[in-house]
Amino acid sequence: MTRKPTSSDHIVDEKFEPWERNGRMPLPVVWVAVALAIWGTGTLLTTSGGAPETAVEAAVQQDRPVDAPDSGAALFAANCATCHQPNGSGVRLAVPPLRGSEFPAQGPELVANVLLRGIDGPIRVDGHDYDGHMPSFSAAFGDAEIAELASYVAATFGDRDDGVDTATVADLRARAVGQGTWSGGEALAAAYPGLPPQPAFSSASVTPVSADVSALIFEGRDDVWACASCHGDLGQGVENTPRLSGLSADYIAKQLRDFQTGTRANEHMSFVAKGLTEADIAGLGAYYAGLSVPSTAAPILGGDLKRGETLALVGDWDLGVPACFSCHGPSGFGVAPNFPALSAQQAPYTASQLAAWAGGHRANSPLSLMDQISKGLSTDDRRAVADYLASLPAVPAGSTGAVAKEGDGHDL
Template identity: 65%
Template sequence: MSKPRKHDSSKITRPPESYEPWESHNRIPLPVIWIALALGIWGTAMLFEDQTSYTVAQSAREAGEVMAHDAPEGGEALFLANCSTCHQPNGAGVRLAVPPLEGSEFAKAGPEVVARIMLRGIDGPIRVKGFTYDGHMPSFAAALSDSEIAEVAGFVAARFGGNAAELAPGAVAGLRGAAAGKDSWQGGAELATLVADLPPQPAMRAGSEADIDPAISDLIFAGKGDVWACTSCHGGLGQGVENTPRLAGLSGGYLAGQLRDFRDGARYNEHMAFVAKGLSDPEIDGLARYYAGLRVASTAAPSLGGDLARGEEIALHGDWPRGIPACFSCHGPSGFGVAPDFPALAAQQPAYIASQLAAWAGGHRNNSPLGLMDQISAAMSEGDRRAVADYLATLPAVPAVGPDAIAQLEGSDDGQ
């Protein structure tokens, strides 16, 4: 058994008295340095982001408080929610399509006249401030209560007609009873019985259909050879159904362009490609003129379960942070269209609108001017597409713009 070895203390080297322990540390590995730097940068970024988020949230909160403080109430709020889509928030209406309220003879007549119009609606031509309009205003009898109609009528008469007369909900109840069972007012000619000293009002039209060439009539109602009739899918008056679009009121230029795209393969639909390939250019132009001239009521209604408030927000204001402009910025006030490239959206069948938005988003349709709809549709969620489609179905159909109204406007412009 060996003996334990003795340590020779004389051979031990002692550190100098000035030695500090950290002087002999090994070098820190580079990966550790990188991790430390990354953590430092991340922490700084998070602090900045938190501060930015707080600033944005504070600004949004303050903006919300200002908006809530300044939000319209009463009749003005009801007007903005129910009437401004067509008549515009400032009551200016839509040129050649929707009559103005600002300074109109009917607003000046007082809230009772406005209430009577709201309870029954208007069908047919009406002359306001020197111009003739020919469309359809729906009745609000089912949508608004007596007190709400009284508030809206009072606001319209005071704000746009300078008539501050009072109208009580009880009086509206009496007007509602008198209007029960009656159809819409038949244009300005019948409304002249309510308002004294109106300018001469146009007579009602004999019918709602446009004049039609016999050859085009055969295409629409009977078809040609192996090509089936337009009415077999789009309905007798071009109002559409479900995933088949409304054609009535779309501009002639747009309709002709789409038919040619189907024929030439720029837009694909198996059924429409078959039909369009059997049409000549004169036939396409004749069909486009016919459907552009139709002015018939809407048969569309929300059917997709979309959020109508969200749909209205996108249609009127868009969602710019997501790259979605307002629908009406291209398709015109109230969705009445801007010929020839931007079709009317008002009263279009919601299933058709949603399917076309999905087709653009998926790259299955690509004949939009400058590819605008491809980008916009791709930025929209499925819920947004359903919301917009359902909201557009709640809008009134495109009003008629007759040759007399256009001639009047051109004469007015020439004289300026």
């Protein structure tokens, strides 16, 4: 690296002689430098067994030991605490607790199996039933990371002192190929007989709906387009079309009324909303709020996920930006009726809405909070937080009402 010249470089010492600047380095100094260079090169090649790049690759690819200090705790804090909470308490009626749960108490192998395959369906934990949906971490984590995390969870919340090693996780991973997610607690109880009785698994994920509302969703009516033609059969959304599944009924109703009156601008949705009656709006809100379907969202904007996680969990007060979850609830599951769910929302949609708030193209927030928050975010920040929210699991059915709180809110 070239050092920038400073003013002192131009100050000539009063004892300086012209020939001193170009004088040769003494030979003993040269010999010492050459000897050190040869010794250093030989040592590097000896310890690496080859070129320096080979040594670096080996160091990066080497598995960390299962008992590496705080490795499991760090993985839990970064990947699990947003849903299960840092103390393992979960979210009332939405996310099952780990502390006091019979599942970690069964041992780290069970925990590793759930991490590898995920779980989808009803599950009973500590006497309470939950509509479980946990994604698989198989693609995100290697065998060593699964072993570290499973061992930590079992030890911390299940009081188990037996860890699971990398070889066992590799075997579990091989056996999980093609198995899909665990079908609720019932499937886990069949594999681990020590668990308490679990609720029966049902693959039904669509709530009952009247014939009129069903026709609106899947067929349309007169000049009103079918909701499913844009939002998907189960309201999953795609790209810049939002996910509706899991949003609260009141929030959906408010947005439809805002489209009707022009308070919220969107040419297509305004056209559709003006053809709806109050009964239609109530029926559509109830339908989508009752859906519990897996996420189809993904972080596709190239955003910095760590930065997005920081904005969601902590915010950035230097920018005047509070944590997303401080208003939108734990894990971004939403707080009815004014704070919509953010988890599993399509990343392009979230980023576009943040840009709309910042640019003044959307202004239907009662407190205008999102206007100021979005203006504080750079384009890179919007992509980062949108991608992070898209990586979170979907909202369990009914959870948006379960974590409701009083007071006016704002929308996204």
